[in-house]
Amino acid sequence: MADQLYPPTHPQSLKTVNLLIVDDDDIDVTALKRTLQKLKLLNPLYRAKDGIEALDLLRNGEVPSPYIVLLDINMPRMNGLEFLEHLRADPALTHAIVFVLTTSKSDEDIIAAYREHVAGYLLKQRMDSDFMQVVGLLDHYWRVIELPSPHP
Numbered sequence: 001m002a003d004q005l006y007p008p009t010h011p012q013s014l015k016t017v018n019l020l021i022v023d024d025d026d027i028d029v030t031a032l033k034r035t036l037q038k039l040k041l042l043n044p045l046y047r048a049k050d051g052i053e054a055l056d057l058l059r060n061g062e063v064p065s066p067y068i069v070l071l072d073i074n075m076p077r078m079n080g081l082e083f084l085e086h087l088r089a090d091p092a093l094t095h096a097i098v099f100v101l102t103t104s105k106s107d108e109d110i111i112a113a114y115r116e117h118v119a120g121y122l123l124k125q126r127m128d129s130d131f132m133q134v135v136g137l138l139d140h141y142w143r144v145i146e147l148p149s150p151h152p
Contacts, residue, residue: 018044018067022054022083023101024075028124032070032101035135050075051083058093068138071118073102073109081109084116099138 019036023029029047036045046063048054054071055078057063069087073080080100087093100113100121110121119141 016043018046018063018065020054020057020063020067020069021045021047022049022051022069022075022080023047023072024049025072028072028101032135039135039139041135041139051078051080051086054083055086055090055093058087058096059090067096068119068141069096069098070101070138071098073100073104073113081112081116084113084118088116 021029021032033045036043044064046057046067048057054069058067071080071083078086080102084098087096087098098116098118100118101124102109102122103124104110105123105125113121
């Protein structure tokens with residue numbers, strides 16, 4: 001069962017996008033959750049601690065469409081880059097919107113992530129001072145883009 005960190009509470013008039021955080025670091029997940037709450041962005045929030053768990057949640061429909069994935073690179077069992085390879089190889093999941101949110105500054109990781117068509121690559125280190133702006137950017141992104149309707 002998906003670990004829903006808080007339930008959907010957006011008014012019906014607002015565009016709601018589910019967020020899947022794929023990160024094994026409890027402190028980073030808590031910081032993201034608090035920032036979303038401070039900004040009054042109450043999108044339904046789900047969490048997986050690694051790529052294997054995230055793929056299971058997505059394939060089993062436990063994270064409803066539409067959704068955006070916030071992905072760490074360095075995780076146990078299946079790291080973020082391996083997750084992206086499996087995600088893009090799955091016809092039902094290949095078009096998922098993914099933002100990488102990680103500590104890895106490696107050019108190899110950045111290039112590999114963009115080869116898997118991530119929407120953006122954000123460093124957690126920069127989030128210390130600009131965290132609210134980055135989360136605000138994500139909010140703006142999911143409010144202005146058009147996502148396909150969920151499949152019945």
